[in-house]
Amino acid sequence: MKSETIEKNYQVAKERYAALGVNTDKALEILQKAPISLHCWQADDVMGFERNTALTGGIQTTGNYPGRARNVAEVRQDIEKVVSLLGGTFRFNLHETYGEFGDKFVDRDQCETKHFTGWMQWAKENNLKLDFNSTSFSHPKSGYLSLSNPDKEIRDFWIEHTKRCRRIADAMGKYQGDPCIMNIWVHDGSKDYTVERSRYRQILKNSLDDILSEKLPNMKTCLEAKLFGIGMEAYTVGSHDFYAGYCSKNNVIYTLDTGHYEPTENVADAVSSLLLFVPELMLHVSRPMHWDSDHVTLFDDKTRDLFAEVIRANALNRTHLGLDYFDASINRIGAYIIGVRAAQKALLQALLEPLPTLRKYEDEGKWFERLALMEEEKTMPVGAVYDYFNYKNNKPVAEEYISDVEQYEKDVLSKRK
């Protein structure tokens, strides 16, 4: 798009929003600084680099599009490409299985900071802050139960793993001068009706109490709830109720993954409730289709609602923004960019909402006026403001990035056999 067109469109949009009392320049400043945590696992279909094991834990990638990153160097190369095509601020979200373990096999209860120093240096060089995740899936000891396993030996193995991951996250946070956000998601659950629901939840609670008893100043832990997994349809130990209770009681960050709730539930509605009782939220923005299928995040109603709720609750400074999907059926670099841009557009649209007017209408019981303005908002020129954001960042505007992604596929991804 021509520079003059982008600037002209922005001026028109700016005036249109200003007429509603909204300052587009201010919204762009906030968008620029709002960090989005890029999940490492879209690059390689959640395989990691520990050893060649199948993906387990009730999650699944589908598709066999060529160009999957096969090693640490390729993930870095891909993420550098992704970031080069995006405006804004980014973090990078690593799973433990993406460590640099060398030739010797390092089991999960043996992981150490030294396996991640290469990532720490790379992140610094690329102006990224790291986030981290313990990894309980895709391991011979994963089974159906990890931290909630009645078998002490298996449970202790996962407790040790998770404690070590927290220490690694702490070292990352110290190195980068900014807390590393460490997510704990365990797949624990059961395919069929379960009698001892209470017992496993009691065990999970005890394991978490033990894990979280260590005070680590440079990291923050968050706990991710889930409704069900593949092969774990009947019961998930770490359900929403479990973690909402645990996080509220223990002042722990709750991870809200948009793919982890009943399909007709409005996940956005959880934001304002949870934030009354937990210190912060971590978002895993995903797109479930029929089930927790982890399709690429889009600028759809659910994503827009989610970001609108964060802004309406005045909670951007208490919300960590992350993505979580893994689509192996399309170009993976393109998948990252579509998802990030969708999240940024949703955040921008939320920042451009004429909130004082809407609040006033609501207070005065003017519900027709409230509904009318919310309806008009949908077709306001948010696209022109977002184009200007990318243009100002010297990044591809609108669909221009498609050809960059195609070129990278030709030059790099297609050569990975």
Ligand SMILES: C[C@H](O)[C@H](O)[C@@H](O)C(=O)CO
């Ligand atoms: C790979 C991630 O840990 C995983 O996607 C988790 O966050 C999740 O959402 C599991 O369904």
Ligand SMILES: [Mn+2]
């Ligand atoms: Mn998730």
